[in-house]
Amino acid sequence: DQQVKQNSPSLSVQEGRISILNCDYTNSMFDYFLWYKKYPAEGPTFLISISSIKDKNEDGRFTVFLNKSAKHLSLHIVPSQPGDSAVYFCAASATFQGAQKLVFGQGTRLTINP
Amino acid sequence: NAGVTQTPKFRILKIGQSMTLQCTQDMNHNYMYWYRQDPGMGLKLIYYSVGAGITDKGEVPNGYNVSRSTTEDFPLRLELAAPSQTSVYFCASSPGGTDTQYFGPGTRLTVL
Numbered sequence: 334d335q336q337v338k339q340n341s342p343s344l345s346v347q348e349g350r351i352s353i354l355n356c357d358y359t360n361s362m363f364d365y366f367l368w369y370k371k372y373p374a375e376g377p378t379f380l381i382s383i384s385s386i387k388d389k390n391e392d393g394r395f396t397v398f399l400n401k402s403a404k405h406l407s408l409h410i411v412p413s414q415p416g417d418s419a420v421y422f423c424a425a426s427a428t429f430q431g432a433q434k435l436v437f438g439q440g441t442r443l444t445i446n447p
Numbered sequence: 448n449a450g451v452t453q454t455p456k457f458r459i460l461k462i463g464q465s466m467t468l469q470c471t472q473d474m475n476h477n478y479m480y481w482y483r484q485d486p487g488m489g490l491k492l493i494y495y496s497v498g499a500g501i502t503d504k505g506e507v508p509n510g511y512n513v514s515r516s517t518t519e520d521f522p523l524r525l526e527l528a529a530p531s532q533t534s535v536y537f538c539a540s541s542p543g544g545t546d547t548q549y550f551g552p553g554t555r556l557t558v559l
Contacts, residue, residue: 337489365545376451376537376550377490422489431544432478432497434505437489 336360337425339438347446352410354441356423359404365426366399367435368408370419377422381408413445449473451551453538459557460528468523468554470538478541479521480548481505481513483534490537496521497544528558 338357346352358366364385369377383390383397383406390397396409410417423438454469472479477498482490482505492505496515510532512524521540525532535555539548 339489342487367547369550374552376539376552378550379547382547424489426545428545432495432503433541433545433548434492434495435490435548436506437482437491439487439489 335439337423337436337438339421339423339441341441342439343442343444345444345446346413348415349412352408352413352417352443352445354408354410354421354423354443356406356408356438357404358406358425360425360427360436361404362427363425363436364428365433366397366406367424367426368395368397369422369424369437371422371440372419380421410443413443415445415447418443418445451538451540451549453536453551453554455554456552457555459559460525461559462528462530464528465524465526466528466556468525468536468538468556470521470523470551471519472521472538472540472549472551473519474540474542474549475518476540476542476549477518478544478546478548479515480539480541481511481521481523482537482539483507483532484537484553485534493523493536525556530558532556533558 367382368380371377481493494513
């Protein structure tokens with residue numbers, strides 16, 4: 334069963350506009366949510382996170398929103414830039430025996446068009 | 448700092464062969480993790496370690512073994528390679544159990 338789902342495999346956005354990436358989860362025990370960005374032939378890099386006790390976290394052009402009742406989170410990128418073209422993974426965290434175990438979604442490939 | 452390094456970058460194995468994927472980090476992180484990513488899928492946790500000498504299973508441990516004799520190294524061993532183990536393997540580390548995980552560049556493994 335897929336505990337974390339990203340239902341859009343790809344998204345294309347014009348440069349300068351807003352990019353919105355979505356993620357749904359099923360497990361209420363997740364206590365932290367993260368977004369990772371991945372370029373080809375590289376490992377994922379951490380982008381932004383949000384605790385389950387918050388509903389919004391902002392870092393420069395990136396904002397993550399969490400709707401716990403809907404078990405849904407989204408990543409907003411404003412304004413979108415060509416360097417934002419990458420695969421974005423949503424991940425949910427459950428801490429077990431002191432270690433953060435991440436459950437990843439399938440990823441959304443974001444393409445920013447000039 | 449090199450961060451997390453993985454070798455080799457690519458490898459083709461025949462069914463039944465064995466190999467070790469190497470992972471080294473130079474950040475003195477206690478926690479280390481192994482993930483695999485299948486095409487079109489998210490990363491899945493294979494094994495993790497909370498410190499030298501301590502390892503535990505993740506979501507998909509079957510067919511793999513790990514050891515952690517030093518803080519820096521966390522090798523992943525495949526004993527009898529199967530086509531189902533064709534994947535990209537990522538190693539990650541973090542200072543503490545709830546801290547951000549830093550990933551290596553990955554090893555692309557094909558089993559034929």
